[in-house]
Structure formats: structure tokens, C-alpha cells
Amino acid sequence: MLLIGVDIGTSSTKGVLVDESGRIIASHLVFHSVNRPQPTWAEQDADQVWWGGFVAVVRSLMSQAPKRSKIAGIGVSGTCPTLLPVDYNGKPLRPGILYSIDRxxxxxxxxxxxxVGPKEILESSGNVLSTQCIGPKMLWLMRHEPQLYKRTKWFLGTNGYVVLRLTGVACWDHFSAGDGGYGYDFSNCKWDVDALNRMGIDFSLLPQLRWSTELVGTVISDAARETGLPEGTPVIAGVGDAAAEMVSTGVIEDGSLVLLYGSSLVTMSSVRKPYVSSGFILTPGLEPDNYFVSSVLGTGCALIEWLRNVLNWNDRVPDYDLLENEAMLVKPGSNDLIIIPYLTGQRSPEVNPNMFGAILGINQSHTFGHLYRASLEGMAFALRYSLSKLEKAGLLKDYEIVAGGGGSKSELWTQIVTNVCRREQKLISGSVQAPIGSAFLAGKAVGIFSSENLKKWVTYQKTIRVQKNMADIYDHSYGLFMKYLGLLAQNI
Structure with a gap:
């Protein structure tokens, strides 16, 4: 009994074939790109990229499946929220419009x-209106491509389109719909007809909502011929890529926290009661009466790459080992050098797109080792600021941080975060993989797995413990960070 999990990301499609114990039998990856026909646009061809990548990955996985094995279920995750208009035959009418990177x-x-008013939008959808939202993009299509809009039968997301091709059933999963913002009623977990009407959007263009682990149908004959999958294989609604990544960390219990060290520094927490705040992202969870609350620092590893390029000398970019070694020679607090890490504006715990990055307290004693360490510390301070809001709201009490992503390979950075936040971190072995999360959800839907099984799938390479003497030093530095941040906010 095998399960297939596939994730359609921004730059690649990845898939895994998993057995009943959670062991990866086979994996495959194909790369693709983002089209930018206009400077503020970001699109992908749904047939070539979303479906084509899925077919290539699944055909490879099926060729590696052991003889006499059976595919028990398929789970698909993808970039979200995206927007794809399809006609009455389910054919894409134009390239899919991507998430917040399309402006x-x-x-x-x-x-x-x-x-409508920002307050009412936040109260009804749980999120501020931003380039992440699908409502404004539907309105844009109505105005700028009216003939196409008239021919639209449904608007679908990334995984929703693949599920349609596999099963013939059109749907949105609740997580992706909620991530799409205004137009989704988080209190009642349904499309908000009143909100859609106020935006001038036809409610009938959005298909049924399904929970991520719901079976929406089985593989139809056309899809079976294209993919090599057995006809009749169960297919779940799937989920957005961020939620699938969270599942792959093994953290889906209430009050738990996942930290992903990627280009952005992202946290996700599973909660029973919705937490509405403009500085956090609220989405439905995987099942009814469950929600995810997320914080975002737009420059995580991206800040490190920016600094490396700034320190470039004669086309020689300093490597990570050099930066880490130099920073380890610097005492905690970086001799009161404070870096404000909001190079792309502030998203959490307050929304301030006009906030900027800053280097404060610099003097002639500081070296590039200080700059690098202060960058890591600045991101840790920004994270502590967001976590403090969640703690005060009662969402996080006695918790530990489960961490993954490329940046978690830095022993220095993870130790700094642990000390600054005064929270132990468990580092996941291997990489965080959304396809594994999708495979687990498919297994749960068909009755092979439970939440207890998921814990056995995940292994941890180490636990980072709080060093109290260092944490005490960082309390002083965090105070400086908050002081400077307040002064900057007053002068924007």
C-alpha cells in the first residue's frame, strides 16, 4: 500500500512515493520557472507547469514502484493562493496568476x-487585504480581460486544477481559500457571498469547498492514461504548500509552533480558536474547528544573501563558513550593533509596508563579523517580537520550537534564536518536504495513518537548549532593538 504526495512549488515540482511506515520509496523533481510578462505580474502556464510537472513526476514515481504494490491515495499541494480561470470544459483560459508576488x-x-474598510475586511476574513488575496485579482480580470471573464466557469487554485484534471471534480480546499483573504468567511468556513457581491464578483465562479483530507473523487480514465496511475485511485482535496510543509514537520497539535528558516522566516501554529490580528495570517486548518496562525519576516535567508552581496569584493562573495567563523569570534550582542531586518517592509506582528531596514549603533570597532552576527540577532529579535504577541494572546504557553529549512543548518543562527527567544528548538533531520505532508494527508484520508503515525515519520537531528547567561545578555540587546524600532516607526 503506497501513497503519492506531490508539491507544485514556485520553481519546481517535487513528488514522493511513500510506504505504510512513512519510508520514502522513490522521489522525483522537475524544475520550472515563473513568467513575468509585465514587471508586476507573476504567472505560470497551468497545463505545462502545474499539470505537466505533475505528470512528469508521477510517471517517474510509478516507474519506480515495486511490483504488486498498490497506490492507496494521492495528495497534491501547491503554491497558494493562486488564481486560474477555466472554461466549461475545464480548460485554462489564461496562465495562472500567482500569490503575493503578483502585484x-x-x-x-x-x-x-x-x-469596504480595512476593519470590516479584517473582521470578516481574518486577514488584511493585500497582493496575497484573490478577490482583487478576480476584479482585475473582470475589468481588464472581460471577454475571458465571461467565458469562465470556475476560478481554481494550483492543487485545485490538478485535482480537477485527475478526478473531473472542481473544488477549493479550505486552507487555500482562507489564505485568499476577503471573500472567505473564516467564522463559518464558507465562501462569503456578501463580500464577493460587494467586490462585484459572481459567487458561482467559485466551486465547492472541501477539507484537505476529504476524498473528492478517483482518477478518471483520461488522467490514468496520461499519468500512469491506476484508474479509480482515491484523490484528496489537498492543501497549500505552507500547510503541507507544516505537516511534514510532525507538528499539527494545538499550541505547537513550527519555524521555517527559508528566504522568509515563517512561523506556523495550530490553534482551536481563530486569532484575528492584522499582523498575522489566519487560515483554516486541515479539519473543521482548527486554524493556523502564521507570522512572516520577509527577509530570512534573503537578508543573509543581501549582506553577502554587499560584502562582495572583486567578485568574491564571502562564503558561509567564513562569515560564521568570523561571527563566532564576536560576543553576543555584537557590541550593541543592532540591525533592523525589515528590508521588504514589516508584515508581522504589525503591518507596516513603509518600515525599512537599518544599521544602528555602528562604530569603527565593528567588523564584517559583527555585521553578520548582528544580522542573525536582528532576525531573532524580530521573531521574539512576533512570538511575544502570540504568547500574550494565550495562543502559545509551554511550547518548544520545531525548526527546519535551509537556514536551520547554521548552528550559530539556531543557537542565537534559541537564546533570544528563550525556547528550545528541535531541528528536523533532512529537509522540510511538502510532498511528504501531502502523502501523509492522503494516507490519513484512506485510513492508513493517524496523527500518532506522523510523529514516527519525523526524526530530529538535535535539540538546541537555552544558554541562560547568553539569554540574559540578549534581553539587553532586545531592549535596544525595540527602542530603535519604535523610533523608526515614529519617523516614517
Whole structure:
């Protein structure tokens, strides 16, 4: 009994074939790109990239499946929220519009905010209106591509389109719909018809909502011929890539926290009661009466790459080992050098797109080792600021941090975060993989796995413990960080 999990990401599609014990039998990856026909646009061809990548990955996995094995279920995750109009035959009418990196609908965002009001938008959807939202992009299509809009039968997301191709059933999973913002009623977990009407959007263009582990159908004959999958194989609704990544860490219990050290520094927590705050992202969870609350620091590993490029000399970019070694010679607190890490604006725990990065307290004693360490510390301070809000709201009490992602390979950075936040971190062995999360969800849907099984799938390479003497030093530095941040906010 094998399970297939596939994740359609921004730059690649990855898939795994998993057995009943959670062991990966086979894996495959194909790369793709993002099209930018206009500077503020970000699109992908749904047939070539989403479906084509899925077919290539699944065919490879099926060729590696042991003889006499059976595919018990299929789970698909993908970038979210994305927007793809399809016609009455399920054919894409244009390339899919990607998530927040597509900024074409700024005018529509401002118009909806002005007409409805940011407070009402936040209260009804649990999120602020931003380039992440699908409503303004639907409105943009109505205005700029009206003939296409008239031919649209449904708007679908990334995994929703693949599920349609596999089963013939059109749906949105609740997580992706909620991540799409205004137009989804988080209190009742349904499409918000009133909100859609206020934006001028036809409610019938959005198909049924399904929970991530719901079986929506089975593989139809056309899809079986293209993919090599057995006809009749069960298919779940699937989920957005961030939620699938969270599942792959083994953390799905209430009050737990996942920290992903990627280009952005992202936290996700599973909670029973919704937490509405403009500085956090609220989405439905995987099942009814469950929610995810996320914080985002736009520059995680991206800040490190920026600093490496700044320190570039004669086309020689300093490598990570050099930076880490130099930073380890610097005492905690970096001699009161404070770096404010909001190079792309502030998203959590407050929304301030006009906030900027800053280097404060610099003097002639500071070296590039100080700069690098202060960058790691600045991101840790920003994380502590977000976590303090969640703690005060009662969402996090006695908790530990489960961490993964490329940046978690840095022993220095993870120790700094542990000391600054005064929370132990468990580092996941291997990489965080959304396809594994999707495979688990498929297994849960068909009755092979339970939440207890998931804990056995995940192994940890080490636990980072709090060094109290260092943590005490960082309390002083965190105070400086908050002081400087407050002064900057007053002068924007």
C-alpha cells in the first residue's frame, strides 16, 4: 500500500512515493520557472507547469514502484493562493496568476479597502487585504480581460486544477481559500457571498469547498492514461504548500509552533480558536474547528544573501563558513550593533509596508563579523517580537520550537534564536518536504495513518537548549532593538 504526495512549488515540482511506515520509496523533481510578462505580474502556464510537472513526476514515481504494490491515495499541494480561470470544459483560459508576488491588482486593493474598510475586511476574513488575496485579482480580470471573464466557469487554485484534471471534480480546499483573504468567511468556513457581491464578483465562479483530507473523487480514465496511475485511485482535496510543509514537520497539535528558516522566516501554529490580528495570517486548518496562525519576516535567508552581496569584493562573495567563523569570534550582542531586518517592509506582528531596514549603533570597532552576527540577532529579535504577541494572546504557553529549512543548518543562527527567544528548538533531520505532508494527508484520508503515525515519520537531528547567561545578555540587546524600532516607526 503506497501513497503519492506531490508539491507544485514556485520553481519546481517535487513528488514522493511513500510506504505504510512513512519510508520514502522513490522521489522525483522537475524544475520550472515563473513568467513575468509585465514587471508586476507573476504567472505560470497551468497545463505545462502545474499539470505537466505533475505528470512528469508521477510517471517517474510509478516507474519506480515495486511490483504488486498498490497506490492507496494521492495528495497534491501547491503554491497558494493562486488564481486560474477555466472554461466549461475545464480548460485554462489564461496562465495562472500567482500569490503575493503578483502585484497587478494594487488599484483594486485600494478601491476595495476604501469602499469596504480595512476593519470590516479584517473582521470578516481574518486577514488584511493585500497582493496575497484573490478577490482583487478576480476584479482585475473582470475589468481588464472581460471577454475571458465571461467565458469562465470556475476560478481554481494550483492543487485545485490538478485535482480537477485527475478526478473531473472542481473544488477549493479550505486552507487555500482562507489564505485568499476577503471573500472567505473564516467564522463559518464558507465562501462569503456578501463580500464577493460587494467586490462585484459572481459567487458561482467559485466551486465547492472541501477539507484537505476529504476524498473528492478517483482518477478518471483520461488522467490514468496520461499519468500512469491506476484508474479509480482515491484523490484528496489537498492543501497549500505552507500547510503541507507544516505537516511534514510532525507538528499539527494545538499550541505547537513550527519555524521555517527559508528566504522568509515563517512561523506556523495550530490553534482551536481563530486569532484575528492584522499582523498575522489566519487560515483554516486541515479539519473543521482548527486554524493556523502564521507570522512572516520577509527577509530570512534573503537578508543573509543581501549582506553577502554587499560584502562582495572583486567578485568574491564571502562564503558561509567564513562569515560564521568570523561571527563566532564576536560576543553576543555584537557590541550593541543592532540591525533592523525589515528590508521588504514589516508584515508581522504589525503591518507596516513603509518600515525599512537599518544599521544602528555602528562604530569603527565593528567588523564584517559583527555585521553578520548582528544580522542573525536582528532576525531573532524580530521573531521574539512576533512570538511575544502570540504568547500574550494565550495562543502559545509551554511550547518548544520545531525548526527546519535551509537556514536551520547554521548552528550559530539556531543557537542565537534559541537564546533570544528563550525556547528550545528541535531541528528536523533532512529537509522540510511538502510532498511528504501531502502523502501523509492522503494516507490519513484512506485510513492508513493517524496523527500518532506522523510523529514516527519525523526524526530530529538535535535539540538546541537555552544558554541562560547568553539569554540574559540578549534581553539587553532586545531592549535596544525595540527602542530603535519604535523610533523608526515614529519617523516614517
Amino acid at each position: 497587478r491588482a494594487i488599484e483594486e486593493i485600494n478601491e476595495i479597502n476604501s469602499k
